[in-house]
Amino acid sequence: MASNSVTVVGLGPMGRAMTGALLDAGREVTVWNRSAGKDTELVARGARRAGSIEEAVQASGLVVLSLIDVDAMYGTLGEAPLQGRVLANLSSDTPQKARAAAAWAAARGAAYLTGGINVPPDLVGKPEATVFVSGAQAVYEEHRASLDVLAATDWKGEDPGLAQLFYQLNMIMFWTAMTGFDQAVAVAQAGGLTAADILPYAAGTTDSMSNFLHFYAPRIDKGEHGGDVDRLAMCAASLDHVVHTAADSGVDTGVLQAHADLYRRGVEAGFGADSSTRLVELLRRTGA
Ligand code: NDP
Incomplete structure (x- = not known):
């Protein structure tokens, strides 16, 4: 596992934009999406297509989730082993759902950061992009450089609900x-x-x-x-x-x-x- 590798799960317009920004920044990016066909352009640009969600999660220490909501995470990750992983869920949802998701991740041995991106996909990776982040400060500091590639992080504290x-x-x-x-x-x-x-x-x-x-x-x-x-x-x-x-x-x-x-x-x-x-x-x- 390369130290600068990032996995992006969820390739809607936002996940695709995030993957593009990470590739532009020279990161090794593994991608996975529920439906086929959304990664074609990204793979042509150098992203690695994971054959399964398990493979996607194992590929990187940092797994960025960009899904329709937080509940989509449970079915998407399924029984994939999460031990030692950091999940940065940048999907929109309520603070309560974010807190429950953080507890769910902790029970499976994963750290959890919550985020909310404040710009549309075409501005991801641009100077005006910002993202609220909350969760354990040490985990945030460790992965801040990768998250800052997507948008300037605005850390709001340890409570995973605060960013939401x-x-x-x-x-x-x-x-x-x-x-x-x-x-x-x-x-x-x-x-x-x-x-x-x-x-x-x-x-x-x-x-x-x-x-x-x-x-x-x-x-x-x-x-x-x-x-x-x-x-x-x-x-x-x-x-x-x-x-x-x-x-x-x-x-x-x-x-x-x-x-x-x-x-x-x-x-x-x-x-x-x-x-x-x-x-x-x-x-x-x-x-x-
Ligand atoms: P989309 O809804 O286009 O796609 C999100 C992803 O969610 C896709 O990978 C999709 O998979 C997956 N998904 C949808 N429903 C389910 C489900 N029931 N179970 C599992 N996976 C599911 O969203 P965007 O990419 O536009 O946005 C992603 C997140 O970013 C959202 O939370 C959104 O609120 C937030 N955001 C979006 C902005 C925007 O302008 N687009 C701006 C700021 C934040 P599949 O491809 O298989 O359908």
Whole structure:
């Protein structure tokens, strides 16, 4: 087993991009995928195709997993011997699933690192790529150089669930923003506009969000929700205008109505004169 060898299990777009980055960095890479045919280009570039999952796991001390979710790992690894291996599971899933997977790996003699890659496949290996990692620090330090080839590692601590928590928080921001864009485009199209027509304004709004987050985050942490800048009652009224614009356009209002209902509940709970950030407390209470 070469010391710079890495095994990649799971060759979707992300696993293929990771393998490519490792090959570019001169690593010896063994690959395995459940379905045949996804490794052809990688093998042509120098990756070694494992004949079985057992062979793949035995080929390298570090086994990077890039699967649809954490549960897919159990069936994929099956009964392959894992003693002495380090599994770096960069598949998206919940913190709880990550912790359970780490315990499962430990029971089989393997160390386990959790990760969440913050960029799409075409940016893997590029300077802007980052990945949250958590798990035993010594294991992380030992394999950091290989993981840094994929994306700059941001180690979040020993708890294997933490990297997934940070990753899923990013996903909350990402998916709600993408849904917002899809919703805006649908309303735009109903009004005879194209996605290109609204792109500069949509991008400008997204860019400006950073200012809002930097303004509100310290106030939220101090428990300050004064309505000096925005009042929840105003926000709720604004959201009603949004819902009605979508409805008048004949566009689905389900997601927007859910937003509007949340703001309305905040007003009904007596927070109409407070900032919209008071909703953080309402959301926490609802989930309790
Ligand atoms: P894909 O879903 O395209 O492929 C993931 C791999 O999972 C494939 O090897 C696939 O095998 C395998 N797989 C799917 N279902 C099962 C199952 N039930 N049992 C066993 N194996 C299964 O995902 P991506 O490559 O796009 O992404 C991989 C991970 O990276 C995901 O967790 C994703 O959330 C995360 N990620 C993806 C990004 C992206 O833009 N693509 C960005 C950031 C993170 P087979 O080929 O046989 O179907």
